[in-house]
Amino acid sequence: MPRAHVLLSESIHESADDAFARADIDVHRTSAGLAGDELIAALRDIPGDEPVLLGVRSKTKVRAPVIDAVPRLVGVGAFCIGTDQIDLARARAAGVAVFNAPFSNTRSVAELIIAEIVMLSRQICMRSWAAHEGAWLKNAKGAHEVRGKKLGIIGYGHIGSQLSVLAEALGLRVSYYDIVNKLPLGNAGVVEDLDTLLAESDFVTLHVPDTEQTRLMIGPEQIAKLKPGAYLINASRGSVVDLDALAAAIDSGHVAGAAIDVFPKEPKAAGDRFESPLQGKRSVILTPHIGGSTQEAQANIGREVSEALAGYMTSGRTIGCITLPALDGAEIRGGCRLVNIHKNVPGVLSRVNNVVAEVGVNITGQHLVTDGGNGLLLMDIDVPRDDARASALREGIARLDQSLRTRLLG
Structure with a gap:
């Protein structure tokens, strides 16, 4: 009997299998991005009564009905940076652990941005396009070195800060704007407001999450404030830039060009047609959401998220978890470990200890952390785990009104 099962969707990299194998977690795969009833059916079809984990990328939607319909679901791994596809509030309320990969594709995205900065500055796409059509644009008109130019980074997180270092190595002057105070790396400078960054930068690149504050944060007003002849790059979220306004600014010549990797509406399947107001503009680089699509990044993501999920199943470790308090579960030494997720209300621990006393087992180690509602x-x-007293303890604690999830490890 396996410890648990995991359903991996959307062709998650095979590197994930190693950590699951070591943790005695059976792997089930589907190449499709599922949602709703299809996803519920796929999870329910997993044999046995052991806990179930789910691994997703961006297309598999884990909404509240899925979480509510599959009680065996104890954890979800987003094998990517973003978690927009997961109902985090419902997962938190249900005690479902959610992990993601905030670091693993950082380098790949940063390298893509560097490549696009050089390609835009040298008009590579325009000249390549012309060559394919038989034209020979051998001149220096509009082509510039990036050395000495100013790069403005909006969002100085994992990607933005690494991009900052790479850009300085090319001789770019770097400034950034973030709503949270961040320590600048290298010689990067902090800009106090967005308008200043837009007005001063030759290249503006966005690295922000999808929130109410970031949606359409670069609209007609902000695009008008860009330095004339600047370039705009977005590899963060498709919701943050008004593409119609950007297209108009490119047509007018106010914006020299753009590189866009993410879009408000993206094809759900490879055969679906992609449409954008930026199509046909030769100073624009359009890529199909491939910022983190390198073999290295996908392998790193596979390892990072699978190890987090496996650690949660073997020791209760929640370091890096988005929906549960952070606790580093040490190795289990003798006996077994009870993992209890409960509502964060007064008196829970005393009720738990009353159950322990009633069952008659000895506690050899105990750690409790709270965060928000859990x-x-x-x-x-x-x-040991197979002792009747351990089962009685689990059942007694699971019956407490405050308990959300209770399981035994060992």
């Missing part, structure tokens, strides 16, 4: 308890006891 509490996470890891309790080591001196009897």
Whole structure:
């Protein structure tokens, strides 16, 4: 009998299999991006009664009905940076652990941005297009070195800060704007407001999440404030730039060009038609959401997220979890470990300890952390997992009104 099962969707990299194998977690795969009833059916079809994990990328939608319909679902891994496809509020309320990969494709995205900066500055796409059509644009008109130019980074997180370092190595002057105070790397400078960054930068690149504050944060007003002849790059979220306004600014000559990797509406399948108001503009680079699509990034993501999910299943470790309090579960040494996720209300631990006393087991280690609406308890006891007292303890604690999820490890 396996410890658990995991359903991996959307052709997640095979590197994920190693961590699951070591944790005795059976892997089930589907290449499709599922949602709604299809996803519920796929999860319910997994055999046995062991806990179930789910691994997704951007197309598999894990909404509240899915979480509510599959009680065996204890954890979700987003094998990407973003978690927009997962109902985090419902997962948190249900005690479902959600992990993502905030670091693994950082380098790949940063390298793409560097490549696009050079290609835009040298008009590579325009000249390549002309050559394919038989024209020979051998001249220096409109082509510039990037050395000495100013790069403005909106969002100085994992990607923005690494991009900052790479850009300085090419001789770019770097400034950034972020709503959170961040330590600048290298010689990067902080800009106090967005308008200043837009007005001063030769290249503007966005690295922000999808929130109410970032949606259409670059609209007609902000595009008008861009430095004349500047370039705009977006590889963050398709919701943050008004593409119609950008297209108009490119047509007018106010914006020299753009590189866009993410879009408000993206094809759901490879055969679906892609449409954008930026199509046909030779100073625009359009890429199909491939910022993190390198073999290295996908392998790193596969390892990072699978190890996080496996650690949660073997020791209760939640470091890096988005929906549960962070607790580093040490190796289980003798006996077994009870993992209890509960509502963060007063008196839970005393009720849990009353159950322990009634069952008659000895606690050898206990850790409790709370964050927001949830509490996470890891309790080591001196009897093995298959002991009747361990089962009685799990059942007794699971019956508490405050308990959301309770399981035994060992």
